[in-house]
Amino acid sequence: MKTATLLLFVLLLLTSHQLLAQTLVKGQVKDPDGQPIIGANVMLKGAYDGASTDAAGSFSFKTKSTGTQALVISYLGYITLEKSVNLDQPLAHLALVLKPDYRQLQAVQISAGAFEASDEKRAALLNSRDIVTTAGAAADIMGAINALPGTQKVGEEGKLFVRGGDSYETKTFIDGLPVANPYNASVPDVPARGRFSPFLFSGMAFSSGGYSAEYGQALSSALLLQSQDLAEESQTGISLMSVGASLSRTKRWENTSLAVSGEYTNLQPYMSLVPQRQDWIKMPETKSGSVVFRQKTSATGMFKLYGTYASSDFSLIQDDINAPETPTQINLSNQNLFLNSTYEEVFQEKWTLQTGTTYTYTNLDITAGTTDVNTGTHTWNGKAVVIRDLGHAVTLRTGLETQLSNYDQTYQQDPETETRHGLVKEQNIAGFAEADVYLGSKLVARPGLRFEQSQFLSKHALSPRLALAYQAGKDGQVSFAYGHFYQTPEQDYLKYQQPLTFEKAVHYILNYQRTFGKRTLRVEGYHKQYQNLIRYNAPELQNATQITNGGHGYARGVEFFFRDQETIKKGDYWISYSFLDSKRLYKGYPELARPSFASTHNVNLVYKQMIDPIKTYVGTTFSYTSGRPFHNPNQEGFMQGRTRNYLDLSLNASYLTTVKGHSVILHGSCSNLLGFNNVFGYRYASTPGQDGQFAAQPILPSAKRFALVALLISIND
Structure with a gap:
């Protein structure tokens, strides 16, 4: 039910954002021949502030952000430009040039x-x-x-x-x-x-x-x-x-x-x-x-940490088709802890490193009549990915990851029977490599x-x-x-x-x-x-x-x-x-x-x-x-x-x-x-x-x- 609240949050943000703008950002985007680029997207990285260029290649917008930020300029068929700007003062004469990107010609996307x-x-x-x-x-x-x-x-x-x-x-x-x-x-x-x-x-x-x-x-x-x-x-x-x-x-x-x-x-x-x-x-x-x-570690680096804990429970009576006269009482209790941490950085413009780890703990206890089932699961993931642009025609992605999990379940049919135990300890190791290869403009x-x-x-x-x-x-x-x-x-x-x-x-x-x-x-x-x-x-x-x-x-x-x-x-x-x-x-x-x-x-x-x-x-x-x-x-x-x-x-x-x-x-x-x-x-x-x-x-x-x-x-x- 919490999701209804979240819906309201986003609608609020969409309506209130413009009222908070403070710093003017203004300029023009052209191609290497000096021709204006119409419809280019100009926006601050990690924010919603930005604008599109007009028929003259010009743009203008205001933002509440301050300090050194990354301004991202993108347009179909051109290499995305990321420029560091200081928002502590108005920027009214930015001259930006986008270079053609062979990989994006004709907007070919898988x-x-x-x-x-x-x-x-x-x-x-x-x-x-x-x-x-x-x-x-x-x-x-x-x-x-x-x-x-x-x-x-x-x-x-x-x-x-x-x-x-x-x-x-x-x-x-x-x-x-x-x-x-x-x-x-x-x-x-x-x-x-x-x-x-x-x-x-x-x-x-x-x-x-x-x-x-x-x-x-x-x-x-x-x-x-x-x-x-x-x-x-x-x-x-x-x-x-x-x-x-x-x-x-x-x-x-x-x-x-x-x-x-x-x-x-x-x-x-x-x-x-x-x-x-x-x-x-x-x-x-x-x-x-x-x-x-969230911590911005550099103009292109970002560290993220997210953690959440939830505890829930309920109890109800469900009819048993095999015993209509004796419905079954079901009780459920659940605790869940989730942690997610990632770090991303761009090195020397053509290298990108993405690393991350997650940990999940879940405990689920269900009783149905006299039967009790308790399941505890610990799961840890670690992953590292390296992305390399090999010119403007090939992008290579390689990575390694591992997952450790510990599953422990106890099952007791009724208080008079022996408790059964199920245990699974697993480690999964994986590696991958793939490349985006542009074989011409189409x-x-x-x-x-x-x-x-x-x-x-x-x-x-x-x-x-x-x-x-x-x-x-x-x-x-x-x-x-x-x-x-x-x-x-x-x-x-x-x-x-x-x-x-x-x-x-x-x-x-x-x-x-x-x-x-x-x-x-x-x-x-x-x-x-x-x-x-x-x-x-x-x-x-x-x-x-x-x-x-x-x-x-x-x-x-x-x-x-x-x-x-x-x-x-x-x-x-x-x-x-x-x-x-x-x-x-x-x-x-x-x-x-x-x-x-x-x-x-x-x-x-x-x-x-x-x-x-x-x-x-x-x-x-x-x-x-x-x-x-x-x-x-x-x-x-x-x-x-x-x-x-x-x-x-x-x-x-x-x-x-x-x-x-x-x-x-x-x-x-x-x-x-x-x-x-x-x-x-x-x-x-x-x-x-x-x-x-x-x-x-x-x-x-x-x-x-x-x-x-x-x-x-x-x-x-």
């Missing part, structure tokens, strides 16, 4: 499989504000990504399911480092949310396949999050929500910024007013705090190779990757991607100490993308072949006596995306459609079948509009998902049932104003506004009743709708 969101990308498709203003996403990164093609709506999970892949096949990375637990803890039928605020990040890239050799341990997809640099300004934020409250304080110095925040959420007041399908004993409660430190290739070794499995894997992009016409391009992707089986399988190997997927992707003005059209086809998927010899894992890599499968489909930020004044809309054909033989499946999370058709219509006369920003999202498969033991065959189609119409609105010079935003949102009766699947009894039929229990949302009201006050120094 796009197969990737949706990117970055202020530095010409064809940015999403940014942080898009995430939090997408109706129905509730300012959750994962929720907003689910409005893009390639994803499937799995409402009872709340996680990312991409192109026929299970949720564990998608990995999240922050500044290039993998995140061990990107979701809040949950139980069956209660959807999880992402742990991180979208406003921690300056850019987001969602790759639904064929991603870079720099990233591994993800069979299907990679969500790449790039953290913010220095905070823009000093301020205090106060938010009051229908589900909790938060307080934050940010302090900005010349080359340093520090932000500290605390948040408390409790759903009891809300759920007491809005009827829930679950029988809650203790409604979800979360206490969390975070710290964000063709670029990115060959890559990744090596991984698992100490626990005593196995290693070599992953070739290749991506190509060709400029097709003035505004379009065609891209192709191919690669082998490996992933270590989940720790829930490794703890049984059976001989296993890496799961594997091979990707083939063909993409056409056209960007004209502020419009983007994208069509993509793909084929994904699975090998060595986990399989066991019983319908449920707890009853299995053998676990192997005997599974396999495939996923193939076509996707369409169109976004228009130009036709409607101050309006923005996009349309996405996905067609998926997928089957797999894995887990306890007796035969090759479409998995329960794989819907054939997914459609999302997203619209947003700023209404100036009433100072209100509104958004609406309509989602359609065709029926998902489920296994009905009362019928012949396997996974032969289909749920009803999923429908959702969500709405949000934010009213922006000021009170005594301080920005105030009132926000309201509601999901499933029309109250569609959505069903996520069915759960069946393990034995038939007296009539010979297996009893069924539908899997339903906690409530038809979720509504939120929030008030944010931002006090700037």
Whole structure:
């Protein structure tokens, strides 16, 4: 629920920034022949201050930043210029010259499989504000990504399911480092949310396949999050929500910024007013705090540190289809600590060093009736990447990384039985190399190779990757991607100490993308072949006596995306459609079948509009998902049932104003506004009743709708 507050923060920043400008920065940008460059971006690095050049190549803007800063000048087809400037005095006569960049001629960029969101990308498709203003996403990164093609709506999970892949096949990375637990803890039928605020990040890239050799341990997809640099300004934020409250304080110095925040959420007041399908004993409660430190070490160097701790718990009664007269009480308690630290520096203009480390500790205790399961996980990652520009036609990236993890689980069926113990100690070592090679003005290739070794499995894997992009016409391009992707089986399988190997997927992707003005059209086809998927010899894992890599499968489909930020004044809309054909033989499946999370058709219509006369920003999202498969033991065959189609119409609105010079935003949102009766699947009894039929229990949302009201006050120094 904290994400609604974050949505308000960004809208506030967008409206208040111009009022705080102080120092004038003015000049002209030309090419080596002295001709003005029209439309070049001129901005301060790590800030939102900047402008675009006019017909004469001139620019002018104001900024509150002081001291020595890096001014970044960029334009398509030219080498980005970074110039150190002193902002303690006005700069009214800057003369800047951009040199042509062979690598960027004709705007050839590899796009197969990737949706990117970055202020530095010409064809940015999403940014942080898009995430939090997408109706129905509730300012959750994962929720907003689910409005893009390639994803499937799995409402009872709340996680990312991409192109026929299970949720564990998608990995999240922050500044290039993998995140061990990107979701809040949950139980069956209660959807999880992402742990991180979208406003921690300056850019987001969602790759639904064929991603870079720099990233591994993800069979299907990679969500790449790039953290913010220095905070823009000093301020205090106060938010009051229908589900909790938060307080934050940010302090900005010349080359340093520090932000500290605390948040408390409790759903009891809300759920007491809005009827829930679950029988809650203790409604979800979360206490969390975070710290964000940034230090600019030089004109091109940056040190970042982010830490967060959260503690949550809840308790509820869930019906047991096998024992309707004795429902099960479920208690959950979770603690999560996450630390992320990175350092980046440019040496001698052509060398870039990126290093980082993360540490995650998670403790999850779940009791279900008399059964108690406690799981503790420690995960540490370290990574170093070196980037070298070899002229203007080749950029080489190489890197090494390692991950250490310690998984310790205890399981006790009831107080009278012996406690079972599962322990997994793993070290994964990886190295990669890839290059962007510009083969003329219209063709670029990115060959890559990744090596991984698992100490626990005593196995290693070599992953070739290749991506190509060709400029097709003035505004379009065609891209192709191919690669082998490996992933270590989940720790829930490794703890049984059976001989296993890496799961594997091979990707083939063909993409056409056209960007004209502020419009983007994208069509993509793909084929994904699975090998060595986990399989066991019983319908449920707890009853299995053998676990192997005997599974396999495939996923193939076509996707369409169109976004228009130009036709409607101050309006923005996009349309996405996905067609998926997928089957797999894995887990306890007796035969090759479409998995329960794989819907054939997914459609999302997203619209947003700023209404100036009433100072209100509104958004609406309509989602359609065709029926998902489920296994009905009362019928012949396997996974032969289909749920009803999923429908959702969500709405949000934010009213922006000021009170005594301080920005105030009132926000309201509601999901499933029309109250569609959505069903996520069915759960069946393990034995038939007296009539010979297996009893069924539908899997339903906690409530038809979720509504939120929030008030944010931002006090700037």
